[in-house]
Amino acid sequence: MxxxxxxxxxxxxxxxxxxxxxxxxxxxxxxxxxxxxxxxxxxxxxxxxxxxxxxxxxxxxxxxxxxxxxxxxxxxxxxxxxxxxxxxTVEALQKMAKLYLKKVKPVVIGVTGSNGKTTTKDLLEAVISTTFKTHKTQGNYNNHIGLPLTILSMENDTEVIILEMGMSNFGEISLLSKLSEPDLAIVTNIGESHIEYLGSREGIAKAKLEIKDGLKESGLLIVDGDEPLLQHLSSHNVLKCGYGEDCTVKIVNQEGDEDGFTFELEGENMVYSLPLLGTHNVKNAAYAIAVGHYLNIEDSMINEGLKNLMLTNMRLEKYRGLNGALLINDAYNASPTSMAAAIEAVKALNNYKRKVVVLGDMYELGPSEEEMHRGVAKHIDDTITDVIAIGEKGKWIGEEVLKKGEPSINVAIFTKKEEASEAVRSLLSQEAVVLFKASRGLALETIIKPFIDDVQGAGK
Missing domain, CATH: 3.40.1390.10 (MurE/MurF, N-terminal domain)
Incomplete structure (x- = not known):
């Protein structure tokens, strides 16, 4: 600047x-x-x-x-x-950011949601930077201090700025939206993160939709079209992305393997390629494509951007580990929704005979935390061969899987992550894929490091 x-x-x-x-x-x-x-x-x-x-x-x-x-x-x-x-000084920082935005006049894109904000931000940058000078939120600079600092760190010739908007309570997204006045606003999904403070998923949806508060009058709102709590949104300036019949941006002809997905959007002739695991990431990519269309970026350039995506660390990050096992590090954070999505991503990998999920504590879930942990078990069927549950809360997942009495699923429960290391090591082979998923506080990635024999990783 x-x-x-x-x-x-x-x-x-x-x-x-x-x-x-x-x-x-x-x-x-x-x-x-x-x-x-x-x-x-x-x-x-x-x-x-x-x-x-x-x-x-x-x-x-x-x-x-x-x-x-x-x-x-x-x-x-x-x-x-x-x-x-x-x-x-904080209010002055925010006023400075607002002043600088008016000086530079970039297209402003706000991104919020319970899960997928960072991945969507990375996808947006990959697509938009093919055509425009782009700036985005770095790290977790997504609150009332971090967001204005992000704005003030962009260069004077920035054409598009992508602002991640985080929150833990009501009013926080509203402040960030009014500060930045986005041209486009994206709500990736409604999960359970911060339900401890917001009371219910309905409360979370209300808080996330505060992103509309500062949206320019001519702005565009892009949301998860498969989320019932967002179905009431209907306007010429609302796009719904997803798989349902009511979606305005509908994903069709999707195919995937461990290298990612190919898919199309209904009414288009382009086959898009995404080098990411997880069906939920296809929807995140659809948000980025919708923004690309809004900015009149050519489909071929959008596809090129998706293919060359560089992700922030620990988001379904793949490594080729000890004995040739595929290790998936999704340990940056976790909620019941994101944990279920990661498990589904592993279940879809048909080239591996052994599918291992290493699952740990999830935080900020409020009074229903035990029920929510146990609820993860419904996503674990005999497609999964091994469950390793870690932590005082993670043990509830393991206990619930044991209750199902499925003889083909091996379950091990550990209070501390260090105790689980040898159990994981014994399962590593070329036929094994291992997912690591827990909330940030558990730092589950520390037990992955000894198993990685190629730091470049598969797909990194």
Missing amino acids: RLELKELTGICISTTGNIENTVIQGVTKDSRQPSPQSLYIPISGEKFDGHNFVMQAIEQGAVASLWKKGTPVPEELESSFPLLFVDD
Whole structure:
């Protein structure tokens, strides 16, 4: 980015120092990281106050700083150093992002949903970057601080920005949508993530649909057309993607194997190729194709983008492991919906005689967490040969599979993931595919590493 500091004076109460001749080329909230020619954003938390680290930020390259009115200015700070005084530094950060969006004027795409946000974001980038200069959310910068930082990190000639919007409670998506005013908004699905705070799937749907709050009047809303909780949406500016008869973007002629899928969209002549596991990812790809059509990207370029997709780590990530086994690392996070989808992806791999699912704790499920864990068992049939359940909550999955009394399914239950390592190792062979899936807090990927003998992986 490039901004003259004087362009920001409208969001300030007052300023000091050399505002007129200062140019910033980035923003930072981390005084520990090198940030040349940046504007420092001091954020106050429960255990720290970023204002205390302004001198360190200057050492790292900051040339100006926001400053909360009433906070003492360090005596050692030179009087010429530019300070922009505001009532609240986070609110000022958000106003800066809004101002910068209006300056750059990219097409804004907002993405939310219980599962699949990051994969959809990656698919969108793969498609759109074939034709336009594209910027997207990095990592988990998808909240009231991360999203404006994402906006402010785009280059001045960005044509399309893809903003992932996360939440844990009501009102959060609304704030992000109003801040960014998307041209297109996508709701990937409605699952159970954060049900502890939102009370029900209906509550989750209501919170996700807050993405409409800032949608431009001429904007387009793209949703999961197979989700009953979104069926009430009907308008000329709503697209429903999926497999049902009522979908406006309908997936047909789908075929898949361990290398991914081919599929078509009804009414089109293009056969799309997707190098990803999981039927749910075909729908995520359909969202990206719909956006590509909106942006008038040629079908051949859309398909080329999908084929060259680069995914964020630990999303159905494939490795060729010990003894030639196929290892699938989907351990970034988990909810009942995403765990079921991952299990279905493994069940569809017909070239493997041994299908192993290593499943662990899922968090933030509220009072119904035991029921939701046990509910995963209904997706496990005799297509699966081995279930390894890990954790205080994960054990409920294993117990429920045992209750089914299916003799062809071997079940092992472990309290700690380290205890499960040898059980997994004993199952690895060329005929085995092994899925690893749990919530982020379990860090299940740590038990995969010893089994990987080729870090490049199959399909990486």
